[in-house]
Amino acid sequence: MKRLLPHPGLSAMLLIVWLLMANDVTIGGALLGGVFALVLPKFTQPFWPDRPRMRFGRAFLGYLAIVVLDIVVANFQVARLILFRRNRDLRARWLVIPIRLTTPEAITMLAGTISLTPGTISSDVSADGRFLLVHALDVGDEAAEIARIKTRYEARLQRIFA
Known part of the structure; x- marks a missing residue:
């Protein structure tokens, strides 16, 4: 097969x-x-000499559900920001997110997920692959936003790419 x-x-x-x-x-x-x-x-x-080992079971389906839900919610949040806030009231920030993912495929999937979610975009991965640079449109608490990305996306990706 x-x-x-x-x-x-x-x-x-x-x-x-x-x-x-x-x-x-x-x-x-x-x-x-x-x-x-x-x-x-x-x-x-x-x-593709070293194909990554992925789990396509419950963890993967849960990840897809979370990503789709976050994309829908973020669309409404960004629309609200654009329609009802002035540009000077936005709290745009650059976030440096430490990552524990080790495979290039998992890091790419994390960066792609962040970029798919409106209001955030992945900009760069450090040369050693341990940090991800993300621009966020409106961030109140940087530490909370980093923690949210790590728990919602990175932790799930670690289970998928175990």
């Missing part, structure tokens, strides 16, 4: 993205997407 699907997560993602881009689910489109989902990971396998 590993020879046919060297990266099952990548294959599933390719098939889903193909069907979404086609904007129509047909048998031919699904078959062509399936071919891409099987062939592309096989050709890119030499470039």
